[in-house]
Amino acid sequence: MSTPQAETIQPANGKLGVMVVGMGSVATTLIAGVEAVRKGLAEPIGSLTQMGTIRLGKRTDNRTPLIKDFVPLASLDDIEFAGWEIFPEDMYEAASHAAVLDKDHLRTIKPFLESIKPMPAVFDQHYVKRLNGTHVKTGKSKCDLAQQVRADIQAFRQKVDRVVMIWTGSTEIFMEPTAVHQTIASFEKGLVDNDPGIAPSQIYAYAALKEGIPFANGAPNLTVDLPCMIELSRQTGAPICGKDFKTGQTFIKTVLAPAFKSRMLGLSGWYSTNILGNRDGEVLDDPESFKTKEESKLGVLDYILQPELHPALYKDIYHKVRINYYPPRGDNKEGWDNIDIFGWLGYPMQIKVDFLCRDSILAAPLALDLVLFLDLAQRTPGLKHRGIQEWLSFYFKSPQTAEGLYPEHDLFIQQMKLKNTLRHIQGEQLITHLGLEYYD
Amino acid sequence: MSTPQAETIQPANGKLGVMVVGMGSVATTLIAGVEAVRKGLAEPIGSLTQMGTIRLGKRTDNRTPLIKDFVPLASLDDIEFAGWEIFPEDMYEAASHAAVLDKDHLRTIKPFLESIKPMPAVFDQHYVKRLNGTHVKTGKSKCDLAQQVRADIQAFRQKVDRVVMIWTGSTEIFMEPTAVHQTIASFEKGLVDNDPGIAPSQIYAYAALKEGIPFANGAPNLTVDLPCMIELSRQTGAPICGKDFKTGQTFIKTVLAPAFKSRMLGLSGWYSTNILGNRDGEVLDDPESFKTKEESKLGVLDYILQPELHPALYKDIYHKVRINYYPPRGDNKEGWDNIDIFGWLGYPMQIKVDFLCRDSILAAPLALDLVLFLDLAQRTPGLKHRGIQEWLSFYFKSPQTAEGLYPEHDLFIQQMKLKNTLRHIQGEQLITHLGLEYYD
Amino acid sequence: MSTPQAETIQPANGKLGVMVVGMGSVATTLIAGVEAVRKGLAEPIGSLTQMGTIRLGKRTDNRTPLIKDFVPLASLDDIEFAGWEIFPEDMYEAASHAAVLDKDHLRTIKPFLESIKPMPAVFDQHYVKRLNGTHVKTGKSKCDLAQQVRADIQAFRQKVDRVVMIWTGSTEIFMEPTAVHQTIASFEKGLVDNDPGIAPSQIYAYAALKEGIPFANGAPNLTVDLPCMIELSRQTGAPICGKDFKTGQTFIKTVLAPAFKSRMLGLSGWYSTNILGNRDGEVLDDPESFKTKEESKLGVLDYILQPELHPALYKDIYHKVRINYYPPRGDNKEGWDNIDIFGWLGYPMQIKVDFLCRDSILAAPLALDLVLFLDLAQRTPGLKHRGIQEWLSFYFKSPQTAEGLYPEHDLFIQQMKLKNTLRHIQGEQLITHLGLEYYD
Amino acid sequence: MSTPQAETIQPANGKLGVMVVGMGSVATTLIAGVEAVRKGLAEPIGSLTQMGTIRLGKRTDNRTPLIKDFVPLASLDDIEFAGWEIFPEDMYEAASHAAVLDKDHLRTIKPFLESIKPMPAVFDQHYVKRLNGTHVKTGKSKCDLAQQVRADIQAFRQKVDRVVMIWTGSTEIFMEPTAVHQTIASFEKGLVDNDPGIAPSQIYAYAALKEGIPFANGAPNLTVDLPCMIELSRQTGAPICGKDFKTGQTFIKTVLAPAFKSRMLGLSGWYSTNILGNRDGEVLDDPESFKTKEESKLGVLDYILQPELHPALYKDIYHKVRINYYPPRGDNKEGWDNIDIFGWLGYPMQIKVDFLCRDSILAAPLALDLVLFLDLAQRTPGLKHRGIQEWLSFYFKSPQTAEGLYPEHDLFIQQMKLKNTLRHIQGEQLITHLGLEYYD
Ligand SMILES: NC(=O)c1ccc[n+]([C@@H]2O[C@H](COP(=O)([O-])OP(=O)(O)OC[C@H]3O[C@@H](n4cnc5c(N)ncnc54)[C@H](O)[C@@H]3O)[C@@H](O)[C@H]2O)c1
Ligand SMILES: NC(=O)c1ccc[n+]([C@@H]2O[C@H](COP(=O)([O-])OP(=O)(O)OC[C@H]3O[C@@H](n4cnc5c(N)ncnc54)[C@H](O)[C@@H]3O)[C@@H](O)[C@H]2O)c1
Ligand SMILES: NC(=O)c1ccc[n+]([C@@H]2O[C@H](COP(=O)([O-])OP(=O)(O)OC[C@H]3O[C@@H](n4cnc5c(N)ncnc54)[C@H](O)[C@@H]3O)[C@@H](O)[C@H]2O)c1
Ligand SMILES: NC(=O)c1ccc[n+]([C@@H]2O[C@H](COP(=O)([O-])OP(=O)(O)OC[C@H]3O[C@@H](n4cnc5c(N)ncnc54)[C@H](O)[C@@H]3O)[C@@H](O)[C@H]2O)c1
Ligand code: NA
Numbered sequence A, B, C, D: 001m002s003t004p005q006a007e008t009i010q011p012a013n014g015k016l017g018v019m020v021v022g023m024g025s026v027a028t029t030l031i032a033g034v035e036a037v038r039k040g041l042a043e044p045i046g047s048l049t050q051m052g053t054i055r056l057g058k059r060t061d062n063r064t065p066l067i068k069d070f071v072p073l074a075s076l077d078d079i080e081f082a083g084w085e086i087f088p089e090d091m092y093e094a095a096s097h098a099a100v101l102d103k104d105h106l107r108t109i110k111p112f113l114e115s116i117k118p119m120p121a122v123f124d125q126h127y128v129k130r131l132n133g134t135h136v137k138t139g140k141s142k143c144d145l146a147q148q149v150r151a152d153i154q155a156f157r158q159k160v161d162r163v164v165m166i167w168t169g170s171t172e173i174f175m176e177p178t179a180v181h182q183t184i185a186s187f188e189k190g191l192v193d194n195d196p197g198i199a200p201s202q203i204y205a206y207a208a209l210k211e212g213i214p215f216a217n218g219a220p221n222l223t224v225d226l227p228c229m230i231e232l233s234r235q236t237g238a239p240i241c242g243k244d245f246k247t248g249q250t251f252i253k254t255v256l257a258p259a260f261k262s263r264m265l266g267l268s269g270w271y272s273t274n275i276l277g278n279r280d281g282e283v284l285d286d287p288e289s290f291k292t293k294e295e296s297k298l299g300v301l302d303y304i305l306q307p308e309l310h311p312a313l314y315k316d317i318y319h320k321v322r323i324n325y326y327p328p329r330g331d332n333k334e335g336w337d338n339i340d341i342f343g344w345l346g347y348p349m350q351i352k353v354d355f356l357c358r359d360s361i362l363a364a365p366l367a368l369d370l371v372l373f374l375d376l377a378q379r380t381p382g383l384k385h386r387g388i389q390e391w392l393s394f395y396f397k398s399p400q401t402a403e404g405l406y407p408e409h410d411l412f413i414q415q416m417k418l419k420n421t422l423r424h425i426q427g428e429q430l431i432t433h434l435g436l437e438y439y440d
C-alpha cells in the first residue's frame, strides 16, 4: 500500500474563539468542563481529542501517540468562549439551573462562569413552540438579524485568532428544504424577504459561513444540510459537518445494529423509548420539535442494515422511537430498548438495553471534539475547501454527505473513517487490519 | 493504494466431509439446520458464508456480491457429516434430547437425522467431571487412541473429497501448557507415555492435523493453542484457528467495549451473569470446567480497552463473570450485564443489557462458517501453510495469534480483518473508509 | 370475634351456560382451556376457583381446603359456552388466528372448538374505530337489538340451567355517563331513541340484567358502572362487578405500590410502557379506545397511595402509561416499568420491572373465576340482591363500588376481601392475622 | 365482631437510650438521619412510626391518624444514642467512611456526629473473618465480657430513662444451635467455659436481656433465636423479635411471591443476584458469612408459596441467590431478579426486576421503627412478657415465631398483623376488609 504525503497543516497558534448558540445544558457543561479541566480539577473524559490515541504502523511497532500529539489541535488553554442565548443568565446561573454538574463542581469555578454572559439571541417562537425568550435581538428583517450576528462575530474576532461556531440550541420544528435554500443568492434574497423557510439556526449558520467560520450543529434541525450552505462552505473554506449529537440511545443503536449485521442476525422489531426531564425534554414534548428529532433517530437502522441487500433479514423491521418528558429525572435521561432478533432457521431472541445516561455529560465532549476538529480541518489544506467533513460522521445521528452518497451510520466505520483521515493528512499508512505479514 | 494479486484458489469440487467431535446441542443444531436449509425448509440465518455480502470498490460502485459468490466455498449440498460422541444416540434422538429445535422442525427431517450415528469417542472423565460416557473407545495408550481416530478419519475420507474437523464437545477442565506440548516430538512421546497433560480434545486435534485436516475448536479448552500443534499445522498445511465460539454475552461485550473506547468513555466495573440449563450448563457447573470458560470470558476486556495506554479510563476495572446452571431455561440462555461507565469530568452512568438468547442457535452458524472458511483456507495457497488463521478471530472468544502478537477482540476489527482478507485473496482493493475522493 | 352464620347457598346443580361477548384472544383461550382441562390435557393454572385454597381457623389447625371444595361452585364439566362475535369464524379458526395457544394444543380439541360458532353481534364501528364487523345484527333501533340479544339468551337458556354473561369484546371508545344512564326508565327510552350514549356493550349488559343474568366486564368501557345498571342489577338479583381484567402491568402495579406504601417509601414518578401486537393492540392504537384504557390504568396509584394523607410522599407523582402496537410480538405483551422512589431523608432509588407476559394466558383464568363466582353470588341469598359484588374487585383494574365509597386497588386488600367474604358466607371466622394467642 | 379492651400502656416519658452494636453504614445512617430530622433538615421517609397512618373504623369514617399519634411512641427528640464498634472512629468519621449520605448532609450535623464515640466492642475474628478490629474489649472469659457489656449498659442507664439495644453489626459466620443454647443455665455455664457456640452477638444479646432491655437483630446471625434467649426474654420482660432487616431484594420477593400465589400463577425458577460494594459486601464475600445470609434469603419462598399445598405450582422451584462484592457501587446495592412463572395451561412467562437501591437508606428507618416499637411493647402489659413479638415480622427476612408455628413472610400479612396488633392494644375494631355493610 502506498503511503500518502503528509499535509502542511497550519499550526494552532493563538486563541481559538468558540461561539456557542444556545447556552443551556450541553453548552454550560462544555464550558464549565473545559475550565475544570484547565484548572486540573477533572478529566476531559469522553473526548477523543483530549484522551484518544491512534495506532500507527504495525501492531508490533508500539506507536500509539495521543491524537492531540499527532495532529496540531488547539490547546484547551487557548479556548475563549462566547455565545448567544434567549435568557440573560450568566453561565453560573445557567449551569446551576441545568443541574447537570454538582454544586461543588460549579462552586470552584464560579467566578469564571459568572464572567460569561450571553449576547441577545436571534429567536422566533414559531420555530420552538415551548420556549418564550426574553433576551432577543430585534431587527427589520432576517437579513438585518444576520448582520447583527456577523457584527457579534467580528467583535469577538478582535479578541481571538480563529473562531468556530456550534449550535447547542433547542431543536427547532420539522422543516424541509424549499426553493429559498437552493443557492446562496436565493437564500440571501430570502433573508431580505423574511422567508418563513429560514429558521433562526440558519441565520446563525449563514453568518458564520459568510465570515469564513466553521459551523457544527448539535441539534437535528435543518441548518447547514442545505445546498446554499454547502456552496457557501466551499466558497469561504469554512468546513461544515452533520447534525444532532449521537449520544445515548442512538449511539448504542449504531453499535448494536452493525453487530447484528456482522453476524447476519435478522431483526424483526426495535422499540426504543426515552424518559428525560430537562429543558430539552420539554421542548421535544412539542410534536413539531419531536418530529425533527424522530426523523433523525429513525433513519439510522435502514442505512446500517441495508434491507434492499438483505430482505430476508431486514425487510419490514418494526422500528419505533418514543421520547417522554419525565421531570423526575432531570438531565439524567434513560433510554430503554427492546430488540427482537432472529437467528439460525429463524428462531427468535430478544435483547433489552437500559441506558441510565446523562445527556449533557455525553454531549459536551462531542461538542469539544467538533470545534477542535473543525478548526483543524480549516487549517488543513486538503480539507479546508471540501465543505462537508464526512470524517466527522462519527459524532452525529445525521451525518452529512456528498449528494448521492449514502451516509455511514455504523459507529465503527465512522471511527475508521475519522482515524484513517487523521493518518492520511499526516502521511501515515492507512490501517486495513489485514495483517497477514505476521504469519509469514 | 496498490491492489494485491488474486490468488489461485482451488475450486470447491466434490464432497466436503465435516467431522464433529461431541454431538450435543450445537452439533445437532448445525446438522439438522444444514439439512433443513438444503430442503428449503428454513434459512441459514446467522451465517456469514451463506447470507453475507461484501462491498467491493467505491461506495458508489454498487458492487456487493454475496460472499459465497465472491470466494469459492463448498456448497451446503456437498457437505457430509460424521462424528464422535460418548453417548450412542443417533442425531434424531440427540437433537430431541437437546430440545433446541421445535419438534415440528425435527420431524420433517427425521430419517436424515436418524441416519447419522456417532462413532465411539475418546473420553476420560478426569477431563469432564460431570459426564459419564458409555460409548467410548478403549486403547492401550493415548497413542493407540489417536491411531483409532486417524483410522476413523481415513475411513470417512473414502467417501468424501476433503475433510474438516470441529470440536463441539464439552468444555474440559482448566489446563496449562507443559513440556509435553512444546514440540511434535515431545507430544508424540507423551501420547505413548499417557501424559496427563494430553486431554482427549488434543488427541482428536493431533489426529486431524496429522492427517492434514483443518481443525476448529468451539470450546475454551487447551487444544490447538499449543506450540506442537502450531508446528504440525504449518507442516501439514492444515489450518487452525482460535477457540470458544463467541456467541451471547461475550459477543455483545466485544461490541460494547469497543464502542466505549471509541468515545473514550471510562469503565469502572462490568458484572456479567448467565443462567442456562442445558448439558453445557451442567458441565460448567463443575468448578474446573468453569475455570476454563471463565478465563476465556475474562480476557477480552483488557485487550480491547488497553488499560496500559488509558489508565485514567480503564485501570482497575472490576470485571466479574458468573455462569449459573438454571434448569428452567434449557438451551435458552439468558445473559445479564451491568456496566458502570463514566464520562465527562468523571460522572458515572450505567448500562444494563439483558440478552434472552438461544445458545445453540447462535453457535451453529458459526460452526458452519468455520468449517467452510477453513476448507477455503486450505485451498488458498497464500493461507494454507500459515498455520493460524487470524482472520477467523471474528468467531472466537479466544482468538489465536502468532507468538508475541496480541489478539484482536474488537468484533469490528475482526470483521474488517476477515473481509479484507477475502478481498486480498481475490485481488480486490482493501477498504479503509477514507473516502476523501467523494469530496473532490 | 363472633362467628357469622353460614348462608344457605343453593347448590350448583345442572348446567351453567356461559355467554361470551367478543370471541377473540381471551375468549378462545378461555374456551379452549376449559375443554383442555376437562380432557385432562392441561391444568387450570391461574384460576383461584380451580386451584386456590383457603385457610380456615388457626394457623396450627391445618384446615386449608380447596376453594371449590369449600363453596359450591359449578363444575367445569357442567359449563356450556355460547357467544357473539362480529366475525363468523368458529372457535377453532378464531383461536388459530389469535395464535395464543400452540397448534398442538388446539389440534387435540379441534372438533369441540369447531362446534362453537358465534351468533351475529350487536356492533357499531363508531364505538370501535379499528374494526369492521361483518357478522352483525341489524335492527330498527337499539331497543330492537336489545330484544334480539334477549331472544338469544332465552334460546340458550333452554339448554342450560343457569346463565352468566361476560364481555371479552374490544375496548370501546371513551365515554362518560349522561342523563340517559340515570335510571332504568331513561335508559329504556334511550334504547328506543337510539341515544348515542348507549354503546353496544351496554345493550348486551342491559339484556343480561333484564333477564336476571349476572354480567362481568373484562374491558375498560362504560357498561355496567352506571346508575341504571346498578338499579337493574339489584332489582332482578343479577350481580355485577368491576371492569377491565387486572392482568399484566397493572396487576404488578397494584402489588408494588402497596409495598412502597407499607414501608412509607416515597414515589416521584412511574413510567409504564407496553408493547403488544395482537388485535387488542390494534384496537388500542386508536386514540379514543386508548383513552378508555388509559383512564382505567392511571387511576390505581392515587387510590392506593392516598396523596392527600401523605403529601410528603405521594403528591405530584409523575405517572405515565403508554401502549404501543408492536406486531412482532403478537399476544406476548411486554410491559416495562420504571419506578422512581425515595427513602430515608429523601434519597432516590429506582426499580425497573420488565414483564414478558402473555396477555390472554393471564386473562382467561380471571374470566373463568368471574363467571363461577358471579354464579355463586347469585345462588347466595346474602349476596344476590346487593348488586355490585365488591369482593370481586380482586379481578379488575377498575373495581366497582357503592356510591361514595372509594375503590380498593391494593391486590392484597382485594384478596383479603374476597377470601373473608367466602369465609363469611360459609360461617367461618374471619381472618385478621392478629395471632397473639400463640404467645400466651 | 367484638372489640377488644384498650390496654393501659405506660406513657413514653423521659429519654429513650438506643444502644447500637456495630456502628457502620446502617447505624451511622440511622443516627445522622434522626438528628437531621430533629433539626428539620430532612424527613424520616421509610419509617412507619414517623410517617405511617392507620385506618380506624369504617372506610367512610375518615379516621386515619398517624401511628405516632395513635400509640404512645417515644419522640425522636427524646432519643439518645450510644454503641459499640471495633474501630474507634467517631460517628462523623464513620459516616464519611460509609459514604451513604452526601457530604453536604453530614457537614450540617458534624458536631453532633463527632460527639458520639463508640465504646470498645466484644469481638472475635473467628466469627467475622474479613474484619480485623482494633477497638475491642479484653476479658478472662466470655462471661467477663458479658459483664463488661452489662456495665456499659448500666452506665448509660444513668443518663436515660429506658434503653433498647439493636445489632447493626456485621454478619457472623453460619452457626446452628447446640446444647449450650438450650437453657439460661447452660448458656451461663457456656459463658464461663468460653463455649465456641457463643458468638459475640449472643454476648451482647444476653447482656441486654439480662438487664431487661429489648433486643433487635438487624443481621442474619444466630443471636436471640435460641431457647435460652426466649426464656430470658420472657423472664425479664425484655421483648425480642426476628432477624435480618428485610430491605432490597427480599423485600420485593416477599411482595411478588404473594402476588403470584394470590393468582395461582406457578413458579419454576427464581434467580436473584446482588452486586454491592460496601463493607457489608466485603464481609459477605467470605463464604461462611455468606452462608448465614443465604439461608436467611432462601427461606422465604417456601413459606409463602406452600409447595406442599400446591405441588402443581410450586414444587421443585429452582431458587438461587447470589451476592457479589462489587466495589464500583459502594452502598448503592443493585438487586437483579429473573422470575420464571407459568399460567393458564402451563404457558411460561418471565419477569425481570432490577432494584437500584441504597442499602442503608432502606435499613435505617427499619432500625428506627424497631427500637420504637420494642420500647412500646415493653410499656404494653399485654405484650411485655410474651417474649417474641411476632407482629414485628414485617421488618425481617427471618421473622421469629413461637415454637411449632411457621413464620409469615408475606409482607402484606405481616403488615396486617402489625396494624391489627396496634388496633388491638388500643381497643379498636380489627380490620377484615369484609365490608358487606356498604351494600345493605
Ligand atoms: N445528549 C444530548 O444532550 C443531546 C444529544 C443530541 C442532541 N442534543 C441537542 O442539543 C441541543 C441542546 O441540548 P440541551 O440539553 O443543552 O438543551 P437545553 O434546552 O438545555 O439548551 C438549549 C438552549 O438553547 C436556547 N435557545 C433556543 N433557541 C435559541 C436561539 N434561537 N438562540 C439562542 N439560544 C436558543 C434555549 O433557551 C436553551 O437554553 C438540543 O437541540 C438537543 O436536542 C442534545
Ligand atoms: N453458544 C454456544 O452454544 C457455545 C458458545 C461457546 C462455546 N460453546 C461450547 O461448545 C461446546 C458444545 O456446546 P453444547 O451446547 O453443544 O454442549 P453439549 O453438552 O450439548 O454437547 C457437548 C457434547 O460433547 C460430548 N462430549 C464430551 N466429551 C466428549 C469427547 N471427549 N468426545 C466426544 N464427545 C464428547 C458430550 O457428551 C456432549 O453431548 C461446549 O464446550 C460449549 O462450552 C458453546
Ligand atoms: N390480559 C388481557 O388480555 C386483557 C386484560 C385486560 C383487559 N382486556 C380486554 O379484554 C378485551 C378482549 O381482549 P382480547 O385480547 O381478547 O381482544 P381481541 O381483539 O382478541 O378480542 C375481542 C373480540 O371482540 C370482538 N368484538 C368487538 N366488538 C364486539 C361486539 N360489539 N360484539 C361482539 N364482538 C365484538 C372483536 O371482533 C374481537 O374478536 C379487550 O377489551 C381487552 O382490552 C384484556
Ligand atoms: N439493607 C441493609 O443495609 C441490610 C439489610 C439486611 C441486613 N443488614 C445487615 O445489617 C448489618 C449491618 O450492615 P451495614 O451495612 O451497616 O454493615 P457495616 O459493615 O457498614 O457495619 C457493620 C459494623 O459492625 C462492626 N462490627 C462487626 N462485629 C462487631 C462486633 N462484634 N461488635 C461491634 N461492632 C462490630 C463492623 O466493624 C462494622 O463497622 C449487616 O450484618 C448486614 O448484613 C443490612
Ligand atoms: Na413509550
Ligand code: NA
Binding pocket: B273, B322, B324, D273, D322, D324
Ligand atoms: Na451471579
